[in-house]
Amino acid sequence: MTSAYDPAVLTAVILAKAERMEGEARMLYASQYDGPPVGTRDRHQWRYDTLDRIEELRGHAVSIKVRIKSSRKRIRNYYGLDLRVGLAVERADRPGRIVSSSGQYVEVLLEDDEESTPCHATSKMGCPPDAGVGPGPDERLPHLVVTAELRAS
Structure with a gap:
């Protein structure tokens, strides 16, 4: 049995949202060949609006995937912490x-x-102690610690 906090489940749920967006974009793109719905007054405006929505959906889907990948990498490299979903x-x-x-x-x-x-x-x-993968920012970036201490005093 998997937990609601299982990292694989949470990541899968977030990625499934991106996949749904991509699927909706594919369906909208395919609808371009069928023409606008019955009763549409401005066919050109409908086409532009649909293309805008396709671009928006694809952009969000890519953003979700990149954010998942780059956020963890940034935290790991900059702060020396391996913070992952489910931790x-x-x-x-x-x-x-x-x-x-x-x-x-x-x-x-x-x-x-x-x-x-x-x-x-x-x-x-x-x-948890095993989340640290290297020196923290205090050891790697001493100038930031000194600056923060000066501001505090």
């Missing part, structure tokens, strides 16, 4: 699991919450 984490002393990521942010579904919370990969996040 158990703590946010402000509350347990939860990562459900998606975007840029340097991850969406965390906290226990007893119905909606996920966007969290920066390093801010108030407790990660």
Whole structure:
């Protein structure tokens, strides 16, 4: 039995959304050959609107796929953390699991919450020890730590 937090299931659900968008775009493209629906007054406007919608759907689908791939890579390379979908984490002393990521942010579904919370990969996040894959930003980017300390004082 798989858990709702299973990383493979969550990633599959997100990718399925992208596949549905691509499928809808293919159907709309095929409808171009059948002509506009009965009662359409401006055939040219219908065609332009449909082509715009196809482009929009395909753009969203590509964006979803790229975001899944690049967000994890960015967090891993910049912060030295392997934060993946399904990983158990703590946010402000509350347990939860990562459900998606975007840029340097991850969406965390906290226990007893119905909606996920966007969290920066390093801010108030407790990660398991095996999530670290290299030196953190403090060791690799000491100039940022010094700058932050100066601002705090």
